[in-house]
Amino acid sequence: MRLWFLLFTLIPVIGMVYAGMRIWQLVPPSAMALKVVLEVLLCGGFISLMTMFLGARFANGTSLLDKLPLSLSSAIYSYGASWLFVLLYVVMFFVVADVARFCFRTSFFTASWGGLLVFSAFMIAAFVYGYFHYHEKRRVELNLTTEKPLGMERLKVVLVSDLHLGYINRVNEAKRWVELINQENADLILMGGDLIDMSLRPLYEEQAAQVLRQLNAPVYACLGNHEYISGQNGSASFYEQAGIHLLIDSVVSLGEVNIVGRDDSSNANRHPLGVLMHDIDTSRYTFLLDHQPFHLEQAMQNGVDFQFSGHTHEGQMFPINLIVKAIYECGYGNYKKGNTHYYISSGIGIWGAKFRVGTCSEYVVLNLSN
Numbered sequence: 001m002r003l004w005f006l007l008f009t010l011i012p013v014i015g016m017v018y019a020g021m022r023i024w025q026l027v028p029p030s031a032m033a034l035k036v037v038l039e040v041l042l043c044g045g046f047i048s049l050m051t052m053f054l055g056a057r058f059a060n061g062t063s064l065l066d067k068l069p070l071s072l073s074s075a076i077y078s079y080g081a082s083w084l085f086v087l088l089y090v091v092m093f094f095v096v097a098d099v100a101r102f103c104f105r106t107s108f109f110t111a112s113w114g115g116l117l118v119f120s121a122f123m124i125a126a127f128v129y130g131y132f133h134y135h136e137k138r139r140v141e142l143n144l145t146t147e148k149p150l151g152m153e154r155l156k157v158v159l160v161s162d163l164h165l166g167y168i169n170r171v172n173e174a175k176r177w178v179e180l181i182n183q184e185n186a187d188l189i190l191m192g193g194d195l196i197d198m199s200l201r202p203l204y205e206e207q208a209a210q211v212l213r214q215l216n217a218p219v220y221a222c223l224g225n226h227e228y229i230s231g232q233n234g235s236a237s238f239y240e241q242a243g244i245h246l247l248i249d250s251v252v253s254l255g256e257v258n259i260v261g262r263d264d265s266s267n268a269n270r271h272p273l274g275v276l277m278h279d280i281d282t283s284r285y286t287f288l289l290d291h292q293p294f295h296l297e298q299a300m301q302n303g304v305d306f307q308f309s310g311h312t313h314e315g316q317m318f319p320i321n322l323i324v325k326a327i328y329e330c331g332y333g334n335y336k337k338g339n340t341h342y343y344i345s346s347g348i349g350i351w352g353a354k355f356r357v358g359t360c361s362e363y364v365v366l367n368l369s370n
Helices: 003-026 031-052 069-103 113-134 171-182 200-206 210-211 225-229 232-241 297-303 320-327
Strands: 137-145 153-161 186-191 218-223 250-254 257-261 284-290 305-309 332-335 340-344 360-369
Touching: 003 031, 031 360, 069 113, 069 200, 113 297, 137 171, 153 171, 171 210, 171 360, 186 284, 200 210, 200 250, 210 218, 225 232, 297 332, 297 340, 305 360
Parallel strands: 137 360, 153 186, 186 218, 257 284, 284 305, 305 340
Antiparallel strands: 153 360, 250 257, 332 340
């Protein structure tokens, strides 16, 4: 059984059964119509979620969502992905309610208008906050110094990751992000993977490449795991059309700095970092782009000065951020190991639904000087 099937089918089914049972118990019998509506919405969300993942790429490179009108595909994606996070919070709420019911012998959350009001207030507050908080893009500024020559007094670099452009983050989002980045008047823009979400179709249909071409500095990027979901070859072609220099297990020297771009670890045969770094002059300042922040010690061991990664989204929603913190040596933020600086970004975009609770969407401005 594949891991994605376990995560996105079996676990949601278990959660849906539990949530459906508790919602049915919570709503008073006199509101039978409301009971039915909530149960239908719960089942509809699961159907939308499964439509999303039936929309994962088939052997011929097409998908279910790719065959539907763009507005309908976007709505299905948004509903299904939102449902997944809503389900998480419904389950969390009722677990706490059931613990309280057991400990205090209360029936407040059974056939209770008061309990329904508390439940509704909690859900509305969490997701209204999460929606507006997602749309706040935090500007993170890093000021670092180096003894290595830069060829200029200060090198200004904008670092972005995890745009996830596609059915959920549409071209209007991309336009806004391009404007934010261009306001920095950077010397260099580095992207840490997952520019594309799961399908190239909406990007081509909305001419997203033309929007990305408006970035006002040279752009270098590495692949992320979602570029493999959308198709590695097609993704590479889109990067080229967008005017983005894609580094797949390759190195480029730009002025006085090196930029190393690793293939994503989705490719089990990607080159070891030591092989990529073998002929690099590490007396020059060296950036590493590696989408997934595993094995951070490798950058330090190979003389990298600054590694930029994404992928984690910092968990996106509480309490998933706590799981991310436990899994990764550094799952988010600024970090240093030996002489190597790291920044693991939560991403300017989002996977799935446009909610953030306990995390933020961000872009990073690095000011590097001697």
